[in-house]
Amino acid sequence: xxxxxxxxxxxxxxxxxxxxxxxxxxxxxxxxxxxxxxxxxxxxxxxxxxxxxxxxxxxxxxxxxxxxxxxxxxxxxxxxxxxxxxxxxxxxxxxxxxxxxx
Amino acid sequence: xxxxxxxxxxxxxxxxxxxxxxxxxxxxxxxxxxxxxxxxxxxxxxxxxxxxxxxxxxxxxxxxxxxxxxxxxxxxxxxxxxxxxxxxxxxxxxxxxxxxxxxxxxxxxxxxxxxxxxxxxxxxxxxxxxxxxxxxxxxxxxxxxxxxxxxxxxxxxxxxxxxxxxxxxxxxxxxxxxxxxxxxxxxxxxxxxxxxxxxxxxxxxxxxxxxxxxxxxxxxxxxxxxxxxxxxxxxxxxxxxxxxxxxxxxxxxxxxxxxxxxxxxxxxxxxxxxxxxxxxxxxxxxxxxxxxxxxxxxxxxxxxxxxxxxxxxxxxxxxxxxxxxxxxxxxxxxxxxxxxxxxxxxxxxxxx
Numbered sequence: 001x002x003x004x005x006x007x008x009x010x011x012x013x014x015x016x017x018x019x020x021x022x023x024x025x026x027x028x029x030x031x032x033x034x035x036x037x038x039x040x041x042x043x044x045x046x047x048x049x050x051x052x053x054x055x056x057x058x059x060x061x062x063x064x065x066x067x068x069x070x071x072x073x074x075x076x077x078x079x080x081x082x083x084x085x086x087x088x089x090x091x092x093x094x095x096x097x098x099x100x101x102x
Numbered sequence: 103x104x105x106x107x108x109x110x111x112x113x114x115x116x117x118x119x120x121x122x123x124x125x126x127x128x129x130x131x132x133x134x135x136x137x138x139x140x141x142x143x144x145x146x147x148x149x150x151x152x153x154x155x156x157x158x159x160x161x162x163x164x165x166x167x168x169x170x171x172x173x174x175x176x177x178x179x180x181x182x183x184x185x186x187x188x189x190x191x192x193x194x195x196x197x198x199x200x201x202x203x204x205x206x207x208x209x210x211x212x213x214x215x216x217x218x219x220x221x222x223x224x225x226x227x228x229x230x231x232x233x234x235x236x237x238x239x240x241x242x243x244x245x246x247x248x249x250x251x252x253x254x255x256x257x258x259x260x261x262x263x264x265x266x267x268x269x270x271x272x273x274x275x276x277x278x279x280x281x282x283x284x285x286x287x288x289x290x291x292x293x294x295x296x297x298x299x300x301x302x303x304x305x306x307x308x309x310x311x312x313x314x315x316x317x318x319x320x321x322x323x324x325x326x327x328x329x330x331x332x333x334x335x336x337x338x339x340x341x342x343x344x345x346x347x348x349x350x351x352x353x354x355x356x357x358x359x360x361x362x363x364x365x366x367x368x369x370x371x372x373x374x375x376x377x378x379x380x381x382x383x384x385x386x387x388x389x390x391x392x393x394x395x396x397x398x399x400x401x402x403x404x405x406x407x408x409x410x411x412x413x414x415x416x417x418x419x420x421x422x423x424x425x426x427x428x429x430x431x432x433x434x435x436x437x438x439x440x441x442x443x444x445x446x447x448x449x450x451x452x453x454x
Contacts, residue, residue, distance in 0.1 A: 002446045
């Protein structure tokens with residue numbers, strides 16, 4: 001079991017080691033985006049985004065970084081590796097868990 | 103010209119004026135100045151190294167631009183957006199960048215550009231763009247949804263144009279920003295443009311554009327954004343919602359709508375409009391656990407024997423309540439919080 005160390009809306013971060021085969025994402029700093037608002041959680045600062053098997057990771061360098069969002073207050077990132085998670089909810093009509101959609 | 107190392111007091115005093123001026127451009131609901139806009143379009147093409155379009159087609163909205171382009175697809179239209187927009191912007195970015203010290207750049211960016219961007223770009227332009235993309239995708243074919251990417255956003259480019267206009271007029275960086283003259287003029291004249299070789303589609307501005315006190319698109323009794331051709335967007339507190347949610351009085355909305363709304367942001371606005379206490383009463387929920395601002399609700403789903411468990415929580419950044427379903431066998435708030443993060447330990451040091 002891993003520990004959620006910070007959360008911003010429906011995005012949360014777990015302290016992990018990034019898998020060696022994860023690939024660096026260079027095309028965007030958006031880690032999650034809302035459909036109804038267009039608002040996005042973005043990684044800023046000394047931060048790299050990685051991806052492996054559909055899971056996204058953040059590597060925060062010595063200068064540190066932040067996650068920003070138009071509606072939520074920013075969260076600050078200390079150096080280290082993190083796994084990015086999106087919270088789930090239970091849909092009682094479909095009778096299944098699903099990623100929160102916003 | 104020597105590098106600008108700092109802004110004078112007089113220059114700093116003009117920052118809010120440029121912010122207000124370009125905010126007004128971005129949120130303008132005046133009819134387009136078509137003569138001025140067409141002059142600007144011609145100039146934009148020439149600056150981009152292209153011949154001006156032989157035909158300018160006016161439409162009632164950015165959606166109208168997209169649909170007009172669809173109607174002419176057999177003409178093999180070639181977008182020239184990169185030439186007239188992106189390459190010019192990138193060039194000016196470099197020219198101004200080498201003329202001012204980083205701290206000056208950052209100061210003007212933070213004071214002028216970011217303020218205008220929050221409302222005009224992040225709220226209004228994003229909503230129009232997403233709505234056009236969705237509308238075009240549904241009404242014709244998804245591939246032509248690219249019209250939103252091929253556009254010059256005119257008045258909705260106000261945030262980054264405000265930044266360079268300040269440097270041009272207040273700091274005297276005239277030569278460095280000369281290539282933006284057409285875009286400056288166009289932004290102050292019309293809505294969006296969809297530029298192609300020989301033909302350019304140009305839209306009117308909206309005739310309604312309403313924001314709340316947080317500068318998010320919002321209207322509680324009508325469309326938040328509407329264009330002369332009938333294209334409109336309903337929104338509550340920055341969240342685009344179906345029109346019936348806005349137009350139906352709160353007391354006439356069925357609280358059970360909250361349970362069937364799949365989008366969490368729309369659901370939050372339903373909770374805000376209907377009221378969380380009325381929702382709890384309507385579904386006859388029992389509170390089975392409490393922790394800080396959280397409450398765990400248990401109730402029977404309407405027209406069903408299914409027992410549902412929902413977590414009621416407060417968004418700590420905006421202080422608004424929200425509800426989410428959690429797994430049926432959950433009995434405590436702590437279990438619910440950990441189930442939401444897939445069984446990991448819920449112990450955030452920062453929660454916003």
